[in-house]
Amino acid sequence: MRSPIHLTAREQRITWELLELLHGSLDLHEVLRGAYGALCKLVPADHGALCVSLSGQPTAYDWAVADLPPELFAGYADLAPHDFVRSAAIARPNVVLRDSEMLPRDAIERSVMYRRSRELGMRLEQAMAVLLAVEPDWHGGITLYRDRQRPFSDRERALLQHLAPSIAAATRTCRRLGDSVRRGDALEAALRREGVEVLVVAPPGSVLARSAGAEALLERWFAPVERSAGALPAPLAGALGAAAAAPGSGAEAAPWMRRTRDGHLRVDFVPFVERGRLLWVVELREGAAAAAPAAWRGRLTDRQVEVAERVLRGWDNALIAEDLGCTPATIKKHLQRVYDALGVPSRAALMVRATERS
Template sequence: MAGPSLRLDSREQELVLEMVEVLGSSLNLGEVLEQAYGLMARLLPTDCAAMCVSQPELPGGYDWVVTRMPETFVTHYAELSAVDFVRQAVVHQPNIVLRDSEMVAPRALERTELYQRCHDIGFPMEHVMSVLLDPRGDWHGGLTLYRERQRPFSDKDRALLQRLTPMLVSTVRNCRLFGQESRRADLLDTLFHHQGGECIVLAPPAREVMRTAHATALLERWFSPLERGPGGLPLALLAPLAALAGTPGLETPPPDAWRREGRDMDLGVTYVPLPADLMGRRHWALVLRETPHATPVPEAWREKLTPREVEVVAGVLRGWDNQLIAEDLHCSLGTVKKHLQHVFDKLGVSSRAALLHHASRKR
């Protein structure tokens, strides 16, 4: 495992092997690094540590993956970053582990503004060791270890973290690249196999990426040729996405659900945001579902139920499952289940089937 400059005992070798296994165990960066840090802390005892990832062109946009730090440090870091000699040093030597003695002149640490301001906010930083994890892509990571006591990081500590650095770099790269695509694939698979629904994936404002097998027939059934634009996509469904085309932020809220009533059926369309692709482009999935006209909620029930419970009952009477009701009401699946149990108790029924039966008798 170790090169000639680093000698590890059997316990340390075992911990390094465990880290190698953990770092390749998942594409969830936070999950992997949390587990890996637990092992690293046994190899390199520290008082505090931080691991973040960011985009180089957005120096303030840090995603703190591991924080074993006083909360005040994280909350104040945006203002501390301007005087952070640690970041300024490692940026110029990516993938090279540096100690504080290699970042500032000997005995100059206590005179740095970062040192003084950290002590002002209650973080007694005494020694630092850090590395910029540069996978040569759009993202990079930073790992910094701190010791509060007068116990500097040794040559062996530095050599050990340097030995682990290529593994950490690979983890950042793989999780950022392949983890994102894996999440997109899982979500698309879920959408495309949703029972009773069809799906169209679009890149705003109107570029189609893919659609399920029966989506075309569904669109032709519900929209006349005059209502459909290029590619047969209904203009009414494209309009909300056109409004989003100039909004690059990934936290853009989805458009409201779209609905059209027919003679015997209704068509509902839900806009589902997908994770950005490798180029940072946001796609949207349009999930289309036909539902039969619902049995109306009996007036006698409305007097016993809260307005929210009436909405849940209306969803059941449309033939919707709990997940679809939750999406329509913009609440959690657990909330729908709680409302439904309250409905059963108030109306004296024991199941959805019984609820449907009693509603049909009261028409």
């Protein structure tokens, strides 16, 4: 959960500038370059990198911003296992970390990454980074560097933590819709997505377009009293209204879930800009009860399997706890034991491991 932070007038102005840049385009490189420029006004840095991993290639990246020597990235696939910044960020996704929380100072100075940067004429004395765990099979990353020993402050860390969810949401939107939109109209691109039914909505809840199977899906999951012609079902309209009213409302909202004994419906709200107008793509996914890979069952208890399967459905700890009749703290303990048993560091990594069926 994002910690509250009181912004000064200057910080608030730059934050709104950054949010406008994030949601003013569907071109990933344009969005992240704009975000980097605004971010450096809030958190001064000598160098930086913003990137997204390529699907199925965890050490291959699209470097949207690489304010570092090109030579540093030429062989990054070989360098990645020695990149202490990347390793620390992957272990704690969505949490902003400073170099002092990654490695002791003497270990940093002995690291391959540190020595390589100095060979290229850069010092990279201080670092601050966050891994944006935006999808099961890919992630984004933000890293800022200073070439003097002037640590990033608590305030600077809090500012980056405050902005990270909005940057993650914009990155996700660009990856989902950007390539298709460059080939045609955004509404058409959204409606043609495979494996999901889609509604395109103008706030507060008017449906502008829908995919072919969307109406039938809504009829299966929502009672007549919840539906009205040309509008989102009432529960979804409420969820979208809360997202749109939240500070920094350009960020993607948390998923909305409805479940039954036989399966579940997951609904994601994704903002995007179409010809200067903020719209929302409402993505609806039906799923049967997710099954853990058979190989896991020999390593996990029955309860741990139940927890893991609900994580694979996209449920958070509170939802899992409600379903299994225990507390979120208990689910957290079960989930940590799942991570330990399967050798994974996070929820995102667990989902990736499930796709490998091992």
